[in-house]
Amino acid sequence: MKLPLLLSLVVLTQSLGRIPLKRAKSLRSRLQEVGLLEKFPRKFPSNVGSKYFKSPVKVITDPLENYLDIEFFGSISIGSPPQKFLVLFDTGSSYLWVPSVNCSSEACVIHTRFNPQQSSTYRAINQPVSIYYGTGSMAGFLANETVHVGSIQVHNQTIGLSESEPGSFFYYAPFDGILGLAFPSIAAPTATPVFDNIMNHRLVSVALFSFCLSLEKRKSFVTFGGIDYSCFFGKLHWIPLSSKTYWQISIDSITVKGQVIACPRGCQAVIDTGTSLLAGPLGSIIAIHDHIGVSEDSNGEYVVNCRTKNNLPDIVFVINGIKFPVSAKAYILQMRQGYCRSGLEGTFIPASSGDLWILGEIFLCQYYSVFDRANNQVGLAHAA
Incomplete structure (x- = not known):
């Protein structure tokens, strides 16, 4: 089950893989231009990376671009000779697929489509695959290929090749496919995720990757194999995973002005780079909107006068005893002049131990994030 997509640094010289991110025209802007917006669906600290490898580390330098103003994607290549694709680097799924x-x-x-006949390293598997996301789906087949993530080459990587992409979401998406960075447990046994193969072939010195995302003019990066200390300030807080499926953690509570307004007995959350907004149980989202004074309009959107944005309070996620505030500057989105809407979206996705929240790009642009496979934990620190 993929979580909703819409709701979804060379540091340590010679030890990191680095991908710079840059802004691109947003999906919302593209939809507005063609008059289809209203029709579009809404909806190294001592405990880091104890698994060290001795082999040389590749450096990743592909550019990533901004999607929907707060989503990021970048380029990879598949095949021999390489065929280039734009993919969403997604911690909320585990498959790599392209058209x-x-x-x-x-x-x-x-979009760009992969042609097996133009690659000497293509190996057919002929195993069907279907993947369903909150705002789209694909159906196709699996194959083995060489995948290039920057200067890293992953041989015999299982990829999905779509034969059908119904609906409108992927039609308007500015990326071609998705590169999943979650755990093997939510992929087919024959489809080992890309980062697992990178670890298995010892192509990075540390079994982790990290995201430095920014909406400002400074560049953004996804880094494989290391941590960029220039991307954050203060302490990097480590949070143990509660599930090795998605990058799932436990939340203690969610507060506004010191008052617990949601998740009073604890809940679950997924750190998801493939989701744009902050998503949570519908009842909790309504309670937060009521508390901060954001009203619902006739179209069902929670809107606010942009001039009042600076007066709205922080929404604070208390995680592992640490407070992670998200400011109104982050969770209130300006759609057009004088018109702003909330970046909080209600969902109906329960978790076994409580309601599930999805901490997407609104949250991740506030906090540098490290995904540590060696120790099954997520690191969060205030973005610089």
């Missing part, structure tokens, strides 16, 4: 030349869906036709 196939066999796909005739409108979403495929306007």
Whole structure:
């Protein structure tokens, strides 16, 4: 089950893989230009990376671009010679897939499609695959190929090649496919995720990756194999995973002005780079909006006068005893002049031990994030 996509640094010289991110025209802007916006679906500290490798580390230098103003994607290549694709680096799923030349869906036709006949390293598996996301889906087949993530080459990587991408979401998405960075447990046994193969082949010195995301003019990066200390200030707080499926953690409570307003007995959250907004149980989202004075308009959107944004309080996520505030500057989004809406979205996704929250790019642009596979933990620190 993929979580909703819409709701979804060379540091330590010679030891990091680095991908710079840059801004691109947002999906919302593209939809506004063609008059389809209203029709679009809403909806190294001592305990880090104890698994060290001795082999040389590749440095990743592919550019990533901004999606929907707060989503980031970047380039990889597949095959020999390499065929280039833009992919969403997604901690909320585990498959790598791109469109196939066999796909005739409108979403495929306007994106780059992989041609197996042009690659000498292509190996057919002919195993079908279907992946369902909150705002779209794909169906196709699995194959083995060489994948290039910057200067790193991953041989015999299982990839998905779509033959069908129904609906409108992927049609308007500015990326071609998705590179999942979650755990193997939510992928087919035959489809080992890319980062697992990177670890298994010892292509990084530390079994972790990290995201430095920014909406400002400074560049953003995803780094494989290290931590960029220039991307954050203060202490890097380590949070143990509560599930090795998605990057799932436990939340103590959610407060506004010191008052617990949601998650009073604890709840679960997924740190998801494939989700744009902050998503949570509908009842909790309504309670937060009521508490901060954001009202619902006739279209069902929670809107606010942009001039009042600076007066709205922080929403504070208390995680592992540490407070992680998210300011109104982050969770109130300006859509057009004088018109702002909330970046909080209600969902109906329960977790086994409580309601599930999705901490997407609104949260991750506030906090540098480290995904540590060696120790099964997430590190969070205030973004610089």
